Amino acid sequence: MMFTLPNLFRLAVLVVLLAFLLQPAWFEAMLTPLVQENAPAIYNQGSLFWLTVLHLRTVFIATFAATVVAVSLAIIVTRKAGAEFLPLSRSLVNIGQTFPPVAVLALAVPIYGFGEKPTLIALFLYGLLPIFENALTGLTTLPPTVVEAARGAGMTGSQRLIRIELPLALPVILTGVRLSVVISLATATIGSTVAAKTLGEVIIAGLQSNNLAFVLQGGLIVAALAVLIHDALQGLERTLAGRVHV
Amino acid sequence: MAIGIIQEKERLAFRFDKLGVIISILALYGALLAPFATYRANRIIQGEARGIMEALPPHLGYGLLFLVVAGAAVALLRTPALFRMAMALAALAALAGLIGIAADHLTPPENSYARVSPASGFWVLVFAFSLLLTDALTRLHPGPGLRLLVLAGVLVLAGSMLVAGRWDGLSIMKEYANRADLFWAEAGRHVTLALGSLAAATVVGLPLGILCHRVERLRAGVLNVLNAIQTIPSIALFGILIAPLGWIAANIPGASAVGIRGIGAAPAFVALFLYSLLPVVANTVVGLAGVPRAANDAARGIGMTDRQRLVTIEFPLAFPVILTGIRIVLVQNIGLATIAALIGGGGFGVFVFQGVGQTAMDLVLLGAIPTVVLAFTAAIVLDALIEMTVPNSSQGNAA
Numbered sequence: 143m144m145f146t147l148p149n150l151f152r153l154a155v156l157v158v159l160l161a162f163l164l165q166p167a168w169f170e171a172m173l174t175p176l177v178q179e180n181a182p183a184i185y186n187q188g189s190l191f192w193l194t195v196l197h198l199r200t201v202f203i204a205t206f207a208a209t210v211v212a213v214s215l216a217i218i219v220t221r222k223a224g225a226e227f228l229p230l231s232r233s234l235v236n237i238g239q240t241f242p243p244v245a246v247l248a249l250a251v252p253i254y255g256f257g258e259k260p261t262l263i264a265l266f267l268y269g270l271l272p273i274f275e276n277a278l279t280g281l282t283t284l285p286p287t288v289v290e291a292a293r294g295a296g297m298t299g300s301q302r303l304i305r306i307e308l309p310l311a312l313p314v315i316l317t318g319v320r321l322s323v324v325i326s327l328a329t330a331t332i333g334s335t336v337a338a339k340t341l342g343e344v345i346i347a348g349l350q351s352n353n354l355a356f357v358l359q360g361g362l363i364v365a366a367l368a369v370l371i372h373d374a375l376q377g378l379e380r381t382l383a384g385r386v387h388v
Numbered sequence: 389m390a391i392g393i394i395q396e397k398e399r400l401a402f403r404f405d406k407l408g409v410i411i412s413i414l415a416l417y418g419a420l421l422a423p424f425a426t427y428r429a430n431r432i433i434q435g436e437a438r439g440i441m442e443a444l445p446p447h448l449g450y451g452l453l454f455l456v457v458a459g460a461a462v463a464l465l466r467t468p469a470l471f472r473m474a475m476a477l478a479a480l481a482a483l484a485g486l487i488g489i490a491a492d493h494l495t496p497p498e499n500s501y502a503r504v505s506p507a508s509g510f511w512v513l514v515f516a517f518s519l520l521l522t523d524a525l526t527r528l529h530p531g532p533g534l535r536l537l538v539l540a541g542v543l544v545l546a547g548s549m550l551v552a553g554r555w556d557g558l559s560i561m562k563e564y565a566n567r568a569d570l571f572w573a574e575a576g577r578h579v580t581l582a583l584g585s586l587a588a589a590t591v592v593g594l595p596l597g598i599l600c601h602r603v604e605r606l607r608a609g610v611l612n613v614l615n616a617i618q619t620i621p622s623i624a625l626f627g628i629l630i631a632p633l634g635w636i637a638a639n640i641p642g643a644s645a646v647g648i649r650g651i652g653a654a655p656a657f658v659a660l661f662l663y664s665l666l667p668v669v670a671n672t673v674v675g676l677a678g679v680p681r682a683a684n685d686a687a688r689g690i691g692m693t694d695r696q697r698l699v700t701i702e703f704p705l706a707f708p709v710i711l712t713g714i715r716i717v718l719v720q721n722i723g724l725a726t727i728a729a730l731i732g733g734g735g736f737g738v739f740v741f742q743g744v745g746q747t748a749m750d751l752v753l754l755g756a757i758p759t760v761v762l763a764f765t766a767a768i769v770l771d772a773l774i775e776m777t778v779p780n781s782s783q784g785n786a787a
Contacts, residue, residue: 176631226406229526230519237522240763242723245756248740252749328621332727335623336744345624349730354631361624368619 152373159366162359163191173355183355185344194363197340200258200333201326204265209319212270216277217303231274239271243329251336261333261340268329269322276318280311313383320375327368331360405466407523412460414516419456422509425490428559430501431748437507443490455482456513463520469527476521483513484549491557503559505750532772539768559750560757563739570738575758577653577734582721582762585657589664589717594710596665597672598698607673614666622659622724626731629655656733660724664717671713675706708778715770722763726755 162169166184173183184190218224219231243264250260284307292306334342341360348356423437424444441449455478462475491504530538555561564571600607617625633654679702687697729737739755742748 224406230407230523233522233526236767237764240719240723240760240767242726242756242759242763244723244726244737244740245759248744248752248756251744251752252747324619328619331621331623335730335741342621342623345621345627346730349623349627354628357624357627357630361620361628364621364624365616365619369616372619 152370155366156370159363159370162363163194166190166359173359176355176358177353181351181353181355185347185356185359187347188343190341190344190359190363193339193341193343194367197327197330197364198367200261200330200338200340201265201323204262204330205269205319205323205326207262208266208269208322209273209315211266212273212318213277213315216274216281220278220281221299228278232278235271235275238267241267243268244332247332247336256337258333258338260336261330261338264333265326265330269326272321272325273315273318276321277311277315280314281307283314284310313379316375316379316382320372320379323375324368324372327364327371331364404464407519408460408463408465411463411516411520414512414519415456415460415463418509418512418516419453422512423507424509425487425494426505426507427494428503428505431503431559435503435505435507438490438494440509443494444486445489445493448486448489452482452486455479459517459520463516469524472520473524473528476517476524479517480514480521481545483510483517484546485554488549488554488557491555491559495557503562503750504557505559532775535768536772539765543765560753563748563750563754571754574734574736574738577728578722578725578736578759579762581653581656581660581725581728581733581735582718585660585664586714586717586721588657588661589668590714592661593665593668594672597669597710598676600669600673601676611666611670611673614669617662618666622663622727623730625659625662626655626727626733629658630731633658652731653728653733655731656725656728656735660721660728663724664721667713667716667720668710671709671716672706675709676702678709679705708774711770711774711777715767715774718766718770719763722759722766726759 170183177183185193215231219228246267247260247264250263254260254263288306288310289302292302297305330338330340331342331345334340334346341364344360344363345357348354348358348360419440424440424442425438426435427438428435440452443449444452459475459479462472467475487506487510494504495502525535525538549555556565596610600610620628637654683701683705684697687701692700725733725735726737726740728735729741736755736759739751740759741755743751743753743755
């Protein structure tokens with residue numbers, strides 16, 4: 143399923159997003175009709191720009207850690223020594239996906255306290271699954287002729303992994319990372335129910351004070367970020383896939 | 389020399405199960421080093437850790453230690469999968485029974501303030517033996533019917549423990565006892581939200597998917613819009629819907645009479661419905677596109693109308709893929725319905741967020757455990773159904 147927008151539209155989204163984050167006052171007139179009289183139309187309990195940066199930072203740290211761990215695990219279970227873990231790891235991934243993120247988040251609070259940590263844990267665990275699954279697909283569906291040729295050329299196991307298998311699997315792995323990032327961007331907002339500094343703070347403030355403008359701006363910033371990052375990663379995948387198949 | 393080492397390695401690998409090494413380390417750590425239960429003199433106070441021997445009467449304590457060591461040995465050695473499964477089930481059943489006994493043992497008589505909850509050692513043991521069970525089940529690769537039977541057995545067993553009051557001494561059950569009526573009301577709301585929105589999404593999504601399959605120009609547009617909806621965070625979508633639904637309730641006669649209101653279950657229902665549409669529509673399109681051309685041509689050849697072809701050929705062939713979409717939606721909705729509590733929509737999320745607010749872990753568990761059990765049950769049941777509808781499939785999801 144491709145989600146593509148014309149480049150011009152994409153650029154417009156980016157420009158509007160940046161303008162909104164840096165000069166939210168410009169948009170005040172558009173949002174004022176949504177709020178009750180005398181209520182603020184633009185989030186006023188912190189800088190939207192900084193919340194966005196913190197939101198992206200949380201997602202980036204969690205996704206980076208999830209990518210490293212998931213790809214390492216996928217490499218281990220596709221080697222000869224770890225082959226007996228392959229069926230089990232597939233089952234665990236299937237089971238893991240049934241755990242609701244809210245439950246993971248709430249259960250991490252007593253262990254790690256309020257704030258960013260439980261959010262990072264929940265995003266990390268949730269992000270593992272799509273990346274692992276895709277890395278596994280990428281590493282197990284390599285063209286056998288290429289792997290054979292590498293073996294024939296006298297490459298060792300680790301040479302084959304680094305020079306042949308990982309580069310070939312990279313576009314599929316990136317697809318997993320993309321799925322994971324889009325899920326994490328939205329899920330991170332739930333982190334604000336346990337006091338993490340994310341854009342969820344804006345939405346929750348809106349829910350609590352019955353301020354639709356807050357809910358809308360928080361939600362739309364996250365959605366715009368998700369669409370832009372999704373498209374950027376998809377472009378990267380296509381570039382890489384094109385280069386590999388030459 | 390080198391050959392000797394390889395042979396030595398192979399012999400070791402033959403004797404020890406690699407996963408078994410991990411399982412037995414986890415199990416021994418959980419049993420010997422980590423606390424089995426936490427004791428608190430009242431609900432809010434900091435807990436004190438209790439090991440297995442402190443938490444249980446001596447004969448049961450030694451019994452559990454023996455069982456854990458035996459389980460670790462079974463995991464470590466290369467034993468038949470059926471035997472491993474039996475061992476894992478026995479250990480899990482023993483843990484389930486003993487944590488209830490530990491609660492009664494640790495609570496002083498006539499003390500209604502004291503709270504006992506499972507501690508990290510208990511959870512590590514449960515995790516270790518669940519891992520053993522999952523591994524054994526993956527290796528046995530039971531058919532869908534058998535999987536449903538195992539699931540039913542486990543649920544009946546846990547249910548009878550609950551009904552018999554075996555866990556009543558545990559803190560989570562005391563939280564439950566304090567709000568039993570509310571619990572079932574929220575459970576009803578949770579299930580209604582998850583299943584109702586799924587039903588609505590199926591009713592709308594199937595025809596929409598068929599339409600997208602037939603009319604190519606519509607396809608990209610519809611799927612792009614549904615995709616875009618998925619990028620809106622759930623708490624925001626729930627919140628955004630408050631306004632239009634509030635307006636409908638205030639301005640359309642009869643709307644508020646059927647339960648449409650700005651806050652509460654209505655926006656949660658609509659949000660879950662919107663999230664559900666993409667998997668249903670997309671899988672319907674993919675399923676219909678995967679119908680072999682030959683099947684369609686043959687149907688046309690014998691003079692079937694479009695509608696006959698859809699009902700008797702295309703739909704049955706696409707059904708497993710559509711069902712996969714429904715599985716995704718159901719598991720996702722059961723999880724997302726917890727968020728409904730944030731906008732007054734009820735569901736198990738009420739306990740989760742109350743528990744987070746009061747830092748009462750047991751209250752969080754009272755909301756989280758039923759949610760996970762529901763999602764897990766739904767996943768197993770639908771996976772089995774999907775496998776049953778695919779003819780001659782040898783490959784399925786063991787989870």
